[in-house]
Structures are given as structure tokens and as C-alpha cells.
Amino acid sequence: MKLNSIKKEHKGSSDVQKIICKSCTAKCDMTYEFQTGQVAGNKCPRGEVYAKRYRPDAVKIRxxxxxxxxxxxxxxxxxxxxxxxxxxxxxxxxxxxxxxxxxxxxxxxxxxxxxxxxxxxxxxxxxxxxxxxx
Ligand code: SF4
Incomplete structure (x- = not known):
């Protein structure tokens, strides 16, 4: 459901989101392609999980x-x-x-x-x- 709202946000401009994985200190630079669900740039499987859960507009204490x-x-x-x-x-x-x-x-x-x-x-x-x- 939330993923669809992010897709709409990116339609017309770019369907690829740049994401820095913060699951460990390596902080891999990744890309997440909304159309295919493909994640690139991650050095381990945790990066893919991070990318698919990533919400740029998520508001929380950091x-x-x-x-x-x-x-x-x-x-x-x-x-x-x-x-x-x-x-x-x-x-x-x-x-x-x-x-x-x-x-x-x-x-x-x-x-x-x-x-x-x-x-x-x-x-x-x-x-x-x-x-x-x-
Ligand atoms: S993808 Fe893996 S190695 Fe890279 S920052 Fe995330 S957890 Fe660390």
C-alpha cells in the first residue's frame, strides 16, 4: 500500500530511488528500482530488506x-x-x-x-x- 504511494511520487520523473543503507557502518550507496523491485549497490542481503522498507517521508525520532x-x-x-x-x-x-x-x-x-x-x-x-x- 505504502509502496504504491511512493511509486506514484516518482512517476514521470524517475522510477529509481537512491538510498544509503544504514543497517551497518558500511553505509552502502544503493538504488531501488520501483518497477522491477530490483536493488543494486548493497553488499549484503540486509541492504535489500532496508531498501524495500525505506520510506523517505517517514517521520520519526532519529x-x-x-x-x-x-x-x-x-x-x-x-x-x-x-x-x-x-x-x-x-x-x-x-x-x-x-x-x-x-x-x-x-x-x-x-x-x-x-x-x-x-x-x-x-x-x-x-x-x-x-x-x-x-
Ligand atoms: S547493504 Fe549490508 S553491508 Fe551495506 S550498509 Fe547495508 S547492512 Fe551494511
Whole structure:
């Protein structure tokens, strides 16, 4: 049912959707052809499952892993403060490539606001004490 609505969206322009698989850190660049259901570019079968379930307009809370300086752990999971689409998530991911946090960080603390001009804030999912006092 949902797949049909995506097909309509692409009729007349392109019937091929570019998708980055996020099932593992390899992040394969894939293409999904709506007419045939063919997936290409995936290095393993999980990519095909990901592509067929992919909905670009799906709105949900997204999580990201960010590097942390002076923390007990090297990375911290953060989440969006509101549900967002996959497209908006792509804008945020691009912005986060050059971001590093600095401990200490409290659980629930807004570590970044208006990320990439999207109006979305990112919130720490857990406490991250500092390794050394600064
Ligand atoms: S297709 Fe397989 S290898 Fe590629 S990102 Fe997805 S899970 Fe990882």
C-alpha cells in the first residue's frame, strides 16, 4: 500500500530511488528500482530488506553517534528532540560530520540546537561524565 504511494511520487520523473543503507557502518550507496523491485549497490542481503522498507517521508525520532572529547567513552548517542523526516535527517547528518562534543554532559541536555538550520535540537541520551576536570 505504502509502496504504491511512493511509486506514484516518482512517476514521470524517475522510477529509481537512491538510498544509503544504514543497517551497518558500511553505509552502502544503493538504488531501488520501483518497477522491477530490483536493488543494486548493497553488499549484503540486509541492504535489500532496508531498501524495500525505506520510506523517505517517514517521520520519526532519529539518533546519531557523536564523538566526545574528555569523556569516559569516545562516543555519545544523541536523539532529535522531535520526529523528523529522512530528508531532514540527511541535512543533520551532513552538519554533524564536523561536530565533536565535550564532556561533562548531562542526560537529556540539548547538546546542539537548530542543527543545520533545521530548527531541530539534539539531546543527549545518557550522562557522560568528564574523564578529567577542565
Ligand atoms: S547493504 Fe549490508 S553491508 Fe551495506 S550498509 Fe547495508 S547492512 Fe551494511
Amino acid at each position: 539518533t546519531y553517534q557523536l564523538p566526545v572529547k574528555n569523556g569516559h567513552m569516545k562516543r555519545l548517542a544523541v536523539r532529535t528532540d522531535s520526529p523528523i523526516s529522512e530528508d531532514l535527517s540527511g541535512v543533520i547528518e551532513a552538519e554533524l560530520k564536523s561536530v565533536a562534543l565535550t564532556a561533562p554532559i548531562e542526560a537529556g541536555e540539548a547538546v546542539l540546537t537548530n542543527v543545520g538550520g533545521t530548527g531541530v535540537a539534539l539531546v543527549a541520551t545518557r550522562k557522560m561524565p568528564a574523564r578529567h576536570s577542565v
